[in-house]
Amino acid sequence: MNRSMIPTKAFLTRGVGRHRYRLKSFEEALRSAGVAQQNLVQVSSIVPPKCRFIGQKEGLEKLSPGQICYCVMARTDTNEHGRLIASAIGVAIPKESSQWGYLSEVHEYGMNRQQASEMAEDLAADMLGTTLGLEVDPDQAWSEKEQVYKASGLIIRASSMTQTARGQRGHWTTAVALAVFLFEGDESLL
Numbered sequence: 533m534n535r536s537m538i539p540t541k542a543f544l545t546r547g548v549g550r551h552r553y554r555l556k557s558f559e560e561a562l563r564s565a566g567v568a569q570q571n572l573v574q575v576s577s578i579v580p581p582k583c584r585f586i587g588q589k590e591g592l593e594k595l596s597p598g599q600i601c602y603c604v605m606a607r608t609d610t611n612e613h614g615r616l617i618a619s620a621i622g623v624a625i626p627k628e629s630s631q632w633g634y635l636s637e638v639h640e641y642g643m644n645r646q647q648a649s650e651m652a653e654d655l656a657a658d659m660l661g662t663t664l665g666l667e668v669d670p671d672q673a674w675s676e677k678e679q680v681y682k683a684s685g686l687i688i689r690a691s692s693m694t695q696t697a698r699g700q701r702g703h704w705t706t707a708v709a710l711a712v713f714l715f716e717g718d719e720s721l722l
Contacts, residue, residue, distance in 0.1 A: 539713035543591025543592070543711070543712055558706045561707065564708075569598070572603050573600055574602075574603060579632060604711045605621075608707050616641065617698075618644070618648035619639055619708050620709050621635055621693050623653075624659065633660055634656045648694045650675075651674070654678075657678070
C-alpha cells in the first residue's frame with residue numbers, strides 16, 4: 533500500500549461567486565474559498581483513520597499554486613433571481629482513531645444555512661453510524677439522532693461547513709463547500 537497517498541490532514545473551506553457566466557461564477561466561488569489556484573480532484577467521502585482536521589487558515593497556507601489537491605466538494609449554481617442555494621460538507625469522526633470517518637455533500641435549493649448544515653451532519657453521522665452498527669430511526673430529527681450518536685460513545689464529532697447564497701438578476705451564483713485533503717511529508721503529492 534502506498535501510504536504517501538493517504539491524507540494525514542484535512543481542512544474545510546467555503547465560498548460564493550457571482551458572474552454573468554456560470555464557469556466564471558464557479559471560479560469566483562473557488563477564489564472566495566481560497567482554492568482557485570489549485571487543480572482540484574474530487575474524491576468520495578472517506579476520512580482516513582488518524583486524519584486530523586486543521587483550521588482553514590492553516591490549511592490554505594500549506595497549498596501551492598498549481599498543486600493537485602484531493603477534495604470532497606459540494607457545489608450548487610443558480611441563475612434565478614432570489615433563489616436560495618446551499619452547499620455543505622458534513623463530517624463525522626469516530627472515537628476509535630483506527631476507524632475511518634465520513635464526509636457528506638449537500639447540494640440543495642431552498643435550504644437555509646441551518647437546514648443544510650443539519651442535513652450534512654446527519655448524512656455523515658448516519659453513514660458512520662451504520663458502519664459502526666448503530667441503528668437510528670431515519671425519521672427522527674437530526675437533534676434527536678445527534679444525541680443517540682453522542683450517547684453511543686462511538687462518534688466523537690459531527691460538524692459541517694456550509695455556504696448559502698441567493699441568486700442575483702443577470703448573474704450566475706455559485707456556492708461551494710469543500711473538505712481539502714493534505715499529505716504529510718512529500719509536499720509534491722498535494
